Amino acid sequence: MTRLIKAKEFILWSLFALVIGFLAGILATCFGQILLWVGEIRSNYIFVLLPFLPLIGLVIVWLYQRYGGRASQGMSLVFKVGQGEKEEIPRRLIPLVIVTTWFTHLFGGSAGREGVAVQLGATLSYQLGKRFFSLQEQRRLIVIGMAAGFAGLFQTPLAATLFAMEVLVVGSLALSAMWPALIAAFVASQTAHFLGLEKFSHALMDAPVWTSDLFGTLLILGFLFGLCGNAFAWCLSQTKALLNQYFPNPYRRVLILGTVLSVLLLVGQGRYAGLGTNLIAASFSGQAIASYDWIFKLLLTVLTLAVGYQGGEVTPLFAIGSSLGVVLAPFFGLPLEFVAALGYASVFAAATSTFLGPILIGCEVFGFEHFPAFFLVCSLAFLLNRANSIYSGQKIRE
Known part of the structure; x- marks a missing residue:
């Protein structure tokens, strides 16, 4: 029975x-x-x-x-x-x-x-x-x-x-x-x-050969991407708290700071508006990525969501991580697309305090043959600091 x-x-x-x-x-x-x-x-x-x-x-x-x-x-x-x-x-x-x-x-x-x-x-x-x-x-x-x-x-x-x-x-x-x-x-x-909804995927053709030096480099990258993801989550929570304190009226808050946000986005000629898929595409197609793209996208996304506009954080996190990866790659002598892919997944891991999902999203988007690299980098990014998360309702099991 x-x-x-x-x-x-x-x-x-x-x-x-x-x-x-x-x-x-x-x-x-x-x-x-x-x-x-x-x-x-x-x-x-x-x-x-x-x-x-x-x-x-x-x-x-x-x-x-x-x-x-x-x-x-x-x-x-x-x-x-x-x-x-x-x-x-x-x-x-x-x-x-x-x-x-x-x-x-x-x-x-x-x-x-x-x-x-x-x-x-x-x-x-x-x-x-x-x-x-x-x-x-x-x-x-x-x-x-x-x-x-x-x-x-x-x-x-x-x-x-x-x-x-x-x-x-x-x-x-x-x-x-x-x-x-x-x-x-x-x-x-x-x-x-x-039904025809597009999916982003990209095959990494020039991944490096595994060595002890690469292992150490990936640990450093996991640490840096973890800092970035935690910075995003911390800035988001702190900015929301500060704006609620100094602009308790939501109409005044969105009118004043929405104007500031509009001006900043206009100065950037719309490069940091929307999802950030333009930065993701640029990171994996050899187009120009400026050294400040990732930080501008981070700050403007934080401001957009803290002011009261609607959407999500994950696609901007992908854009922040991939564009930061392009910036970091030359310092470590690694292929741009390879490091961009690691940033794509691991900044997401750090900002959401999740581990398995980001590893698999890296594999499903860029190829399961790169599982060891995603596992190592996302592991460190996740473990760096689990106290900060973009989800305020998230609990931590003791």
């Missing part, structure tokens, strides 16, 4: 994961395709649209003040529900975060997109799952949804699964969610791919 019950549960969770993966893949594709279209419009009319960034900031704040409610907590709410501290993710979170992220990108804000995908996947999984499963299964539901949303957008199902399993509580894997999360991630990834 016990085996029969377990078999029924296994089948039920598998079917649920299939549905969530399919729906999350569709939603991620719709969101992602429109975001790419929005980015093209911004790039073509950057000097026309950027001056309106503070005004659209007022619209974003009004939408959240008027309709947000608990949904205004965004990723923090997803974490609280996944950790069992809250019992509800409102459905309106999905349209709110999608529309306001489109607004942010259209008018030049420096932000990412994974936060939207993770939130929509988690909300979708929670809202559908609460009809069939008990509240004790909240963490599993959230992990499945996060994996599906992440995989649908980036089409890296293995990384998405491990990232979702480890991100809620640092040092604790949600192993009970592994199988359904894996199903949901693969289905979401394949659905998005079938």
